Amino acid sequence: MKKGLIVGLGVFFILSFIGGSAQASPYAKYAGTTIVVNFPAHGFYDAATKLIPEFTKETGIKVEVDKVEYLRMRDKQLLEMSKPKGDYDVISFVCMWKTEYVSKGLITPLAPFFTTAALVDPTYDAADLIPPYVATTGMAGGKRGYLPGPTAALYGVPFGSETSIFAYRKDIFDKHGLKVPKTYDEMLKLAATIREKEPAMYGLTSRGEAGHQVGHAWLNHLTPFGGEVFDDKWEPAFHKAPSIRAINAMKEIIKTGPPGIPTFGMGAMADAFLLGHAAMYLDATAIPGMVRNPAISKVAGKVGYALHPKAVKHSTETGGFGIGIPSNSTKKEAAFLFMQWMTSKATDKKIAVLGGMPNRLSTLKDPELQKEFPEFTAILENLKYANPDWRPIIPEWPEISVQHIGIALHEATTGKKTPEKAMGDIVEPVRKIMEKAGYYSWKK
DSSP: OOHHHHHHHHHHHHHHHHHHHHHHOTTGGGTTOEEEEEEESOHHHHHHHTTHHHHHHHHOOEEEEEEEOHHHHHHHHHHHHTSSSOSOSEEEEEGGGHHHHHHTTOBOOSHHHHTOTTTOOTTOOGGGBOHHHIIIIIEESSGGGTSOSTTOEEOOEEEEEEEEEEEEEHHHHHHHTOOOOSBHHHHHHHHHHHHHHOTTOEEEOOOOOTTHHHHHHHHHHHGGGTOOSBOTTSOBOTTSHHHHHHHHHHHHHHHHSOTTGGGOOHHHHHHHHHTTSEEEEEEETTHHHHHTOTTTOSOTTSEEEEOOOBSSSOOBOEEEEEEEOBTTOSOHHHHHHHHHHHTSHHHHHHHHHTTOOOSBHHHHHOHHHHHHOTHHHHHHHHHTTBOTTSSOOOTTHHHHIIIIIHHHHHHHHTTSSOHHHHHHTTHHHHHHHHHHHTTTTTOO
């Protein structure tokens, strides 16, 4: 063989090897990079965090996790993302913070990453992400500022998102021949019946602590009763008849529910069901994974799941967490690769097996997983009625919900004021917040 041909073939094989390596490993460019992610102390994220070593092994990207109690996350994130350079490359955020972050330019639009061929996994299948979760968690700039529409853009991906679900003690229902309630009236009657038939057990557990927690409980009931927080012109509507009916339902729930509901946050509310003190639960889909966890549950194998009952209509919540990239991150591409890997089809199924609720339709519809986790069928049924507009995800919402609505609701549910007076008293304070923010500037 001629010397020139040997050299030429050698160069060819070297170039082929280099090119093949680049194609085989889209992560090679970022190997050795360390990113910092801010996660909440939450069951879904506990499961997801177990998979991070697998991500690092596959990609070479190292991950440091800063885990924070979720009600403290917003203040810490606002501080970090307002700096020229913050500590975080990926944040988990509650969906109700998204428009504030977007309006302040604190999180990055994701389109530039999803249009970069070298970064996008061709098997990612974004259409498989649960559409109501994408709308609630990820989209901003559309109708009302926080819904999908022609002017909306994607800023986050669902990761720990949820809808509402009804859970009940199958053993108790079977023992007394009780039927799963289809309406609020049936559910409230069942709560009283269970108190009569099971003296050591209470009806429906609920959040009730002043501020965000009682507000979440109210919103969970508000849209099924046909209510809304604001009308189409941003005028307060939380004092109108549908809201009052939702509050009166909450008072009935407290009357027949576990003692202490007015002090219950998410944890205490769930514990009442998990420890066997309450026969029914109506809240976020985080509960099935908690039921299966022997470290916190005494009711594994005894729980059934069903559709959120109907008041005047079926309406289920859409909420929970998503993940996004802070605008001041200097490692955005590596951060995107982490987000993409953690929300992929394969990883979503792994998280589900570990106890987290799915963010993808393919996971919920997987026949083998449905056999193992019967709640997946109930979640799919609830998602048919998922309402991305069950609460106003506007920048002013944290102030309005915690400092005004959450206080008024606590006064109403504990009897300090009538529901009509409690909610009526905050109409003007809330309206002033909205007026100052410019919501009425274009009114004629």
